[in-house]
Amino acid sequence: RTRQMRCKVRQVTLRRIPKRALLPGIATEWADARKVGLGIRQWRSAQKACLHLLPSMEIVRDGLILDVGANVGDWTAAVLAADPSVTVIAVEPGDAPLAVLEGRFAHDARVTVISCAVGAEPDYRDFYVTEHSHNSSLRQPRAEMDLLYSGEGWGASSVARVEVTTVDAITNGRPIALLKVDVQGAELEVLQGACATLTRTSALLLEVTFLSHYRGDTTFPALHAYMVERGFELANISRPFMSARRTALWCDACYTPRPD
Numbered sequence: 001r002t003r004q005m006r007c008k009v010r011q012v013t014l015r016r017i018p019k020r021a022l023l024p025g026i027a028t029e030w031a032d033a034r035k036v037g038l039g040i041r042q043w044r045s046a047q048k049a050c051l052h053l054l055p056s057m058e059i060v061r062d063g064l065i066l067d068v069g070a071n072v073g074d075w076t077a078a079v080l081a082a083d084p085s086v087t088v089i090a091v092e093p094g095d096a097p098l099a100v101l102e103g104r105f106a107h108d109a110r111v112t113v114i115s116c117a118v119g120a121e122p123d124y125r126d127f128y129v130t131e132h133s134h135n136s137s138l139r140q141p142r143a144e145m146d147l148l149y150s151g152e153g154w155g156a157s158s159v160a161r162v163e164v165t166t167v168d169a170i171t172n173g174r175p176i177a178l179l180k181v182d183v184q185g186a187e188l189e190v191l192q193g194a195c196a197t198l199t200r201t202s203a204l205l206l207e208v209t210f211l212s213h214y215r216g217d218t219t220f221p222a223l224h225a226y227m228v229e230r231g232f233e234l235a236n237i238s239r240p241f242m243s244a245r246r247t248a249l250w251c252d253a254c255y256t257p258r259p260d
Contacts, residue, residue, distance in 0.1 A: 038082065045081035050205055053236040053254035054178070059202045060086050063177025066170065066197075067091065068118050068190055071134055072100040075180065076111060086110065086177070089170060093117035093162040097133045118183065119164040120192040127162040131155050137184035138164070139214035148243050166193030175200040182207045185217030191226060198230050204255040210240070210248045220253070233258040
């Protein structure tokens with residue numbers, strides 16, 4: 001009987017090993033979610049939108065978020081899933097992703113879609129439409145990007161003429177909980193057109209690059225210097241995206257106002 005009991009204990013232990021192996025990761029994820037008052041699904045959405053880089057999720061609670069370079073709206077959707085209380089202004093100049101973006105949020109009163117590019121001043125500019133819409137930009141992609149990214153659609157398939165506005169014109173004096181900028185090389189231009197808005201912005205998420213991806217773009221050192229000059233500090237960064245040569249290409253950076 002004792003031998004049978006030992007066999008049963010061994011069988012139960014063996015059956016539990018796979019579940020036990022999963023518990024540390026799930027437990028950690030659950031604990032992280034609880035710390036910021038979210039469920040696991042909300043926490044996963046927050047991580048997808050890089051909201052975990054913020055000092056506190058309270059920054060966006062019930063706030064207005066500006067998504068500059070919204071593409072098809074994946075980031076906006078993740079933010080809404082993480083915190084349904086927010087409202088979002090999503091800005092996108094590309095015709096193809098814009099059509100998806102507008103259709104996706106057509107019946108969501110929390111989202112306002114604006115069809116234009118964003119820069120330092122109102123204008124009309126050439127917009128380089130690439131094979132993969134995520135790479136489209138007001139700046140021309142460098143030919144070597146296809147090599148660094150293993151051909152991920154960097155070639156310009158067409159050039160469109162688009163209207164350009166500014167962040168200050170879009171916000172029109174309203175306070176912004178979070179300004180997200182993902183404009184493929186035109187980040188500094190966007191920030192230069194947001195001087196008034198930055199004084200009433202609680203946090204920024206910027207996609208920053210560590211080497212030039214577009215002609216005339218601005219990489220991380222200059223962007224960081226600009227943010228420091230405007231009274232912000234680097235609060236957090238995401239894990240960098242690495243090239244095939246194991247060099248850092250880009251990451252997401254979170255900036256918050258520097259305490260006086």
